[in-house]
Amino acid sequence: xxxxxxxxxxxxxxxxxxxxxxxxxxxxxxxxxxxxxxxxxxxxxxxxxxxxxxxxxxxxxxxxxxxxxxxxxxxxxxxxxxxxxxxxxxxxxxxxxxxxxxxxxxxxxxxxxxxxxxxxxxxxxxxxxxxxxxxxxxxxxxxxxxxxxxxxxxxxxxxxxxxxxxxxxxxxxxxxxxxxxxxxxxxxxxxxxxxxxxxxxxxxxxxxxxxxxxxxxxxxxxxxxxxxxxxxxxxxxxxxxxxxxxxxxxxxxxxxxxxxxxxxxxxxxxxxxxxxxxxxxxxxxxxxxxxxxxxxxxxxxxxxxxxxxxxxxxxxxxxxxxxxxxxxxxxxxxxxxxxxxxxxxxxxxxxxxxxxxxxxxxxxxxxxxxxxxxxxxxxxxxxxxxxxxxxxxxxxxxxxxxxxxxxxxxxxxxxxxxxxxxxxxxxxxxxxxxxxxxxxxxxxxxxxxxxxxxxxxxxxxxxxxxxxxxxxxxxxxxxxxxxxxxxxxxxxxxxxxxxxxxxxxxxxxxxxxxxxxxxxxxxxxxxxxxxxxxxxxxxxxxxxxxxxxxxxxxxxxxxxxxxxxxxxxxxxxxxxxxxxxxxxxxxxxxxxxxxxxxxxxxxxxxxxxxxxxxxx
Ligand SMILES: O=C(O)c1ccc(O)c(O)c1
Ligand SMILES: [Mg+2]
Numbered sequence: 291x292x293x294x295x296x297x298x299x300x301x302x303x304x305x306x307x308x309x310x311x312x313x314x315x316x317x318x319x320x321x322x323x324x325x326x327x328x329x330x331x332x333x334x335x336x337x338x339x340x341x342x343x344x345x346x347x348x349x350x351x352x353x354x355x356x357x358x359x360x361x362x363x364x365x366x367x368x369x370x371x372x373x374x375x376x377x378x379x380x381x382x383x384x385x386x387x388x389x390x391x392x393x394x395x396x397x398x399x400x401x402x403x404x405x406x407x408x409x410x411x412x413x414x415x416x417x418x419x420x421x422x423x424x425x426x427x428x429x430x431x432x433x434x435x436x437x438x439x440x441x442x443x444x445x446x447x448x449x450x451x452x453x454x455x456x457x458x459x460x461x462x463x464x465x466x467x468x469x470x471x472x473x474x475x476x477x478x479x480x481x482x483x484x485x486x487x488x489x490x491x492x493x494x495x496x497x498x499x500x501x502x503x504x505x506x507x508x509x510x511x512x513x514x515x516x517x518x519x520x521x522x523x524x525x526x527x528x529x530x531x532x533x534x535x536x537x538x539x540x541x542x543x544x545x546x547x548x549x550x551x552x553x554x555x556x557x558x559x560x561x562x563x564x565x566x567x568x569x570x571x572x573x574x575x576x577x578x579x580x581x582x583x584x585x586x587x588x589x590x591x592x593x594x595x596x597x598x599x600x601x602x603x604x605x606x607x608x609x610x611x612x613x614x615x616x617x618x619x620x621x622x623x624x625x626x627x628x629x630x631x632x633x634x635x636x637x638x639x640x641x642x643x644x645x646x647x648x649x650x651x652x653x654x655x656x657x658x659x660x661x662x663x664x665x666x667x668x669x670x671x672x673x674x675x676x677x678x679x680x681x682x683x684x685x686x687x688x689x690x691x692x693x694x695x696x697x698x699x700x701x702x703x704x705x706x707x708x709x710x711x712x713x714x715x716x717x718x719x720x721x722x723x724x725x726x727x728x729x730x731x732x733x734x735x736x737x738x739x740x741x742x743x744x745x746x747x748x749x750x751x752x753x754x755x756x757x758x759x760x761x762x763x764x765x766x767x768x769x770x771x772x773x774x775x776x777x778x779x780x781x782x783x784x785x786x787x788x789x790x791x792x793x794x795x796x797x798x799x800x801x802x803x804x805x806x807x808x809x810x811x812x813x814x815x816x817x818x819x820x821x822x823x824x825x826x827x828x829x830x831x832x833x834x835x836x837x838x839x840x841x842x843x844x845x846x847x848x849x850x851x852x853x854x855x856x857x858x859x860x861x862x863x864x865x866x867x868x869x870x871x872x873x874x875x876x877x878x879x880x881x882x883x884x885x886x887x888x889x890x891x892x893x894x895x896x897x898x899x900x901x902x903x904x905x906x
Contacts, residue, residue, distance in 0.1 A: 314547070428492055577654055779795075801874065
């Protein structure tokens with residue numbers, strides 16, 4: 291599939307945008323005229339640069355508001371258009387976008403639109419220019435793709451066709467299925483955009499909140515199937531108006547965008563595979579998606595390994611050994627393996643720096659990550675050590691693919707592996723339940739796509755949690771069977787400014803146990819410091835749930851939090867924060883499937899209180 295991206299998606303100058311798109315691997319770009327107007331490069335220089343970079347100049351957006359106007363206005367519009375067609379000849383571009391009129395149309399008459407657009411098409415033909423007509427969702431008279439298609443049929447000129455933009459179709463709730471009935475060769479261009487599910491006016495939603503495919507709530511894989519059925523064989527472009535992307539690092543945003551198109555192609559190819567249908571779009575499937583079966587390990591980077599080790603010992607973990615070569619320790623309890631790493635840890639009190647997942651075929655997982663343009667972080671190894679394919683996530687977390695056999699191999703690199711049996715008779719942690727990662731505000735959407743595509747995780751509905759530092763957006767990603775769950779929390783902007791380093795917003799590893807009450811008691815007996823929970827919380831619990839008095843007293847005594855869903859109950863507690871991380875311990879009873887979301891504001895406020903005192 292040929293890929294393109296609109297310059298309006300990106301930050302920087304036209305030159306920087308072109309370089310970034312080429313470096314990421316796009317086949318071409320759409321030029322918004324504004325980017326050209328403010329550029330010191332002449333049209334000829336832009337053309338030469340695109341040639342040098344092997345970048346197609348696919349679509350030009352120089353004017354709008356053409357049809358449905360008075361005769362005098364029409365003449366002025368044609369004059370304006372002709373100057374732009376001449377400019378396109380200098381740029382070597384032959385496809386121009388025309389949006390349906392949103393502002394200057396005064397006459398609601400399809401026959402008039404058709405006659406005026408036919409004049410434009412004939413003028414364009416003299417310059418070898420083709421026109422792609424796009425219905426904007428807020429177009430004054432033409433605002434659906436079905437209507438724009440009737441107009442295109444009426445104009446009936448070979449150089450006049452359609453531009454389809456998924457945002458304008460899906461934002462209105464229109465059914466994209468009729469796209470399949472449009473002959474592919476009359477679709478001149480396709481723009482894709484995803485968006486979060488919001489209820490706001492469509493124009494503001496479109497101009498500020500669009501997202502790359504896979505980051506929002508639109509069913510773009512199905513949209514692609516309708517497009518395939520039309521026989522469309524042209525370019526698929528990204529046109530994302532997003533306030534964050536427009537101020538983010540241009541090279542990263544370009545990679546994020548291309549990753550989204552690679553992921554989407556693969557999703558659509560998967561849907562198509564069952565139908566036996568041929569695709570003129572040549573959708574490329576990614577190498578085999580791996581279904582993660584468990585967390586392999588979580589890694590804590592710290593300059594003070596003793597303090598992290600102390601917390602793990604209080605939670606009943608056993609020391610499994612020191613790496614034979616590196617300043618790295620392995621601690622384990624059941625299937626929960628925690629690596630304490632003091633390499634490159636200067637100035638890091640404690641932070642969640644990475645994790646591994648077990649998959650059936652780590653090599654295939656690694657190949658998929660590479661195809662998705664993820665940055666590699668090879669696990670440094672010597673001759674007999676286990677190689678694990680690893681990638682750096684946008685939030686700088688290191689993510690590794692392993693398999694149960696690989697796990698046994700790398701565990702052996704720790705000198706005492708297998709020798710130190712866990713203390714018997716104590717209630718124990720038996721695995722990692724989920725990992726919660728803080729996201730700097732500018733990389734939240736990029737991370738959502740990275741983790742869901744590279745690790746093949748599903749997006750759950752997002753939530754918002756109030757905290758004393760601001761509203762925290764939270765997004766859970768998980769495998770279909772919930773064996774691996776990640777919670778991404780966007781750090782409030784105000785907080786980030788105040789502390790300058792996003793990692794001071796704590797991240798955590800949540801550990802699973804079958805008996806949280808006994809575990810909490812033994813941890814307390816070993817001196818564990820818990821996050822204190824205010825008495826108000828327990829009064830509210832008593833009001834919301836009919837809790838047994840004994841249970842309520844136990845929750846209060848041990849600083850345990852409580853939640854319930856249709857399936858079962860959830861009990862959990864938090865350790866005190868160390869540096870930028872803490873541990874959570876959870877007990878899921880009878881298939882409870884959430885994360886204690888109603889308790890998250892209590893946790894954030896309690897951490898704010900206790901961190902404030904420790905900072906002063
Ligand atoms: O918001 C707009 O005006 C606008 C312009 C061009 C497009 O292709 C589009 O989808 C929206
Ligand atoms: Mg568009």
